[in-house]
Amino acid sequence: MGRMVADCRDFPSETGCTLTITGTEMEVLQAAAEHAVSTHGHVDGPELRTQIRGMLKEEAPSSR
Numbered sequence: 751m752g753r754m755v756a757d758c759r760d761f762p763s764e765t766g767c768t769l770t771i772t773g774t775e776m777e778v779l780q781a782a783a784e785h786a787v788s789t790h791g792h793v794d795g796p797e798l799r800t801q802i803r804g805m806l807k808e809e810a811p812s813s814r
Contacts, residue, residue: 752808752809752811753772753773753774753808753809754772754773754774754775754778754806754807754808754809755770755771755772755778755806755807755808755809756770756771756778756779756781756782756802756805756806757769757770757771757805757807758770758785760805761805763790765789765790767789767790769785769789771785772809775803775806778802778806779799779802779803779806782802783798783799783802786798786802
């Protein structure tokens, strides 16, 4: 599996957050959960992480 992406723009928020996180699935899951708690006031736990996993997308291949 390639790199994964979590993009806050895919979810409505009062702050209009535009953060995008890219990396391995586990890296993105951890960073996105920390961001959701610290910035958006969510509570970390299995439900949040399931929601985050559901929003992850594979990163488009780069043209390097």
